[in-house]
Amino acid sequence: MWLRASCLLEFDFPVATPFLLMLRPRSGTQQWIAREEYLLSPSVPAVEFTDPFGNLCQRLVGPSGPFSIRTTADIESAEESDAAPGAPFVEVQDLPDSTLPFLLPSRYCESDRFAEMASKIVAGHWAGYDQCQAIVDYIRTTIQYAPGAGQQIISACEVNENSQAVCRDMAHLGIALCRALSIPARMVVGYLATLQPMDLHAWFEAYVGGRWYTFDPTQQSLHGGRVAIAYGRDAADVAVYTQFGDPVELLRMEVRVEQLTSPPA
Amino acid sequence: MWLRASCLLEFDFPVATPFLLMLRPRSGTQQWIAREEYLLSPSVPAVEFTDPFGNLCQRLVGPSGPFSIRTTADIESAEESDAAPGAPFVEVQDLPDSTLPFLLPSRYCESDRFAEMASKIVAGHWAGYDQCQAIVDYIRTTIQYAPGAGQQIISACEVNENSQAVCRDMAHLGIALCRALSIPARMVVGYLATLQPMDLHAWFEAYVGGRWYTFDPTQQSLHGGRVAIAYGRDAADVAVYTQFGDPVELLRMEVRVEQLTSPPA
């Protein structure tokens, strides 16, 4: 499936403001970036680096006055996210080193406090993929997905006390529950073609059966058409923009995803 | 200053238990490891990897029954930790990429909630090292250092409501306050030669004047004789041991640091 995804951010800075951005998706096993644009208006110097999670991050100083960032990408994305019911739990001693940071508690995923709850949710399920699926089902049926309802980032513990949540919150809870079972889990921020209303989206991946699999507690079934922009331990690692200095208002944010009828040529 | 530092951990496992350890200090700019031992009893297979923060981590499965880990190192450690009153603040756009993860809020350092408090504490101080020093002075005079008083790891927000704290808590608060001023700050776990009573210790480093400097809110003056074992964003990254599966009791933990009268030969 070929998608054109774009994100527009508009600011009006009272003073020059340093910025850190994560808005450049990378080609990976499930997506291929055929074309992309990253436009700064007005044009200012920017540099790029790779963070410890492998994300491409952009650094710049936004000038005082109006400033906009517009990114667009044409991406080939898998029609369906891979699913693997029955894929087994990987014993901790057999996990690849690179997955281990995703077993630890993190800013918004206090996995050490979810051992009991996780055990109850997955009771009777095969260890591994089926446990993750049970967690997703639990979240989806217990907490109402309410896009736009959450402004402040809240942690898995806080989500757990609410009856409704945004995608990010639901991912935090899913991650915390997986880690409590010693299943590595990580946050993904990106685009989802079928999302209604359109916005940036967040979901999570869990490592079972020898690879990472996609889970999304906001969706009834596992839609494809996903474009990962950034990976991290939780929302603290994957903010699409981080601004330093006195807080500035985001005047406008516009996200679009359309399906292309043919590959870019 | 030549030190011999050792750490002993004793367990009695009901079942075989996967473990992740950070107990091997690395030679670095302020410490040289001349000799070290890492003894497992009984001897079991173990492997080592480097985590995203550069720490050497050991993985093993502790066998059922009694199990002990004993590490010893002979280290040349700086007599005095470097201090640099007046060292300037580094503008965010000029920070090395590698310092940027240490600007973000993390599990136990909710820096986004400390902007106002940080501004007050550092009012009237030169931006940079002197601000960090003001933060350390504030913590030391406001919160009573109570070694052994804290079992559960608490976050900077929670520390801030208490009148006493352990070294780890005080470091969390210091880190959160520095980051709130856009000064990169990171957690260090290690040994401190003069600590009373002896235990593992935690302090923090802040990036000002173009390098990392040591800060320790538990100490009246900045003693040298430090041995860093692990670096991270906060305590979540630098647990000297992480155990998976059902919780097991640490039967005994013994930390020793003695000064050697001559270099190892």
Place this chain on the structure above:
Amino acid sequence: MWLRASCLLEFDFPVATPFLLMLRPRSGTQQWIAREEYLLSPSVPAVEFTDPFGNLCQRLVGPSGPFSIRTTADIESAEESDAAPGAPFVEVQDLPDSTLPFLLPSRYCESDRFAEMASKIVAGHWAGYDQCQAIVDYIRTTIQYAPGAGQQIISACEVNENSQAVCRDMAHLGIALCRALSIPARMVVGYLATLQPMDLHAWFEAYVGGRWYTFDPTQQSLHGGRVAIAYGRDAADVAVYTQFGDPVELLRMEVRVEQLTSPPA
């Protein structure tokens, strides 16, 4: 200076052929990628990873039959490459760790055999930038730049016995001579706006005065308008494509660089 740079590769594969490509320039301190395309025809799955030098590499299996790869990028590139006559030599003990691999001899830069020659060339010059400049002047005046004259990659020793060379060869010689003086030096492959005839270009960077500087023995003066695609120790690390299995013919390669009259918008 805004440039549009493109590279077209055309093949006709007798059998499916695994490929490794380095054709995606990254935004860095001296260039900003505002827009890019990476088109495969026919479209095949491709994945991307970062190599040890930080280059973005693409992996794919070219299908049997005609296959083309076309990449295009709109880049803001510095008008002038930075120059710093007088920038001092950095003592080996003060070099950043990341520069050290670029001090060692490598496949095509046998720096250990150039100590005497390097000493003679730089006699009377200040240690550092001026030595590198003396090396570049020596190469430019001793060896005739003959674009298109070299097909097989040859090493610095072999270049040194010839009277003419391509850009890659001249860079190899420059790198070997710098390293022989304990100055870190690395290969760059990329685009140069003013190159005649247009082709992919190679030059080198040397680390003096605390940063990397651009040197190009093929040019009388140091033109800007450069776009780095890949960095490495020498040509062995930075092939824009590496093909595995029985050798296949490159039917056509076309490189274009044009200057844009206005930033992309």
Place this chain on the structure above:
Amino acid sequence: MWLRASCLLEFDFPVATPFLLMLRPRSGTQQWIAREEYLLSPSVPAVEFTDPFGNLCQRLVGPSGPFSIRTTADIESAEESDAAPGAPFVEVQDLPDSTLPFLLPSRYCESDRFAEMASKIVAGHWAGYDQCQAIVDYIRTTIQYAPGAGQQIISACEVNENSQAVCRDMAHLGIALCRALSIPARMVVGYLATLQPMDLHAWFEAYVGGRWYTFDPTQQSLHGGRVAIAYGRDAADVAVYTQFGDPVELLRMEVRVEQLTSPPA
């Protein structure tokens, strides 16, 4: 098998001399470092970093006058190196990213020139482990292992014209031949318990059947008791010491490996 391995290097420097060392083996999948010493006499400041291949490297400035480096390690090493006749060739498109640099030609392994020779040697063997074994058998029966016979490092092409060689040369030839078949191969420098006469040793590893396997053309059968000190593409990456500035003489080098009758305690 528990081993005590040590290496002594003695110099007498006319002037202070910057040094890069690789003499600290790391715990890994096939070896566990239970105890180690790294003694500098006289004691000088030293720092450590990890190179792109994951080796621990030490940096120091050797003072003018006599200077010695003595490293000792107690290591649990596998009794037997794993062997896996029949382990299959991994298609290039399925190789892990991390193995890809070990497919390319390097300083001393001109793999691009060995396609024909490699094909002949492995004719009739199953693709994968058995091809590597055929290469090792070819080298062992064609080239006489002559410890101490080679001072200057020579490349696979040069080795191929000789009738005798040292371990390093034989490894270079084996690596070049494997890579010519699209099998990733890398150099290892380390200790071998049974080596006669005792010295530092070099062998190689090839990636087949989904992991790295040990191959040693100097040995009739694949002895265990190996301790890897450093990994790289060839000898250029894994020098146990690299000295900068005017060449200095190594006055004495002494390598010892003894088998311990019991684990260190």
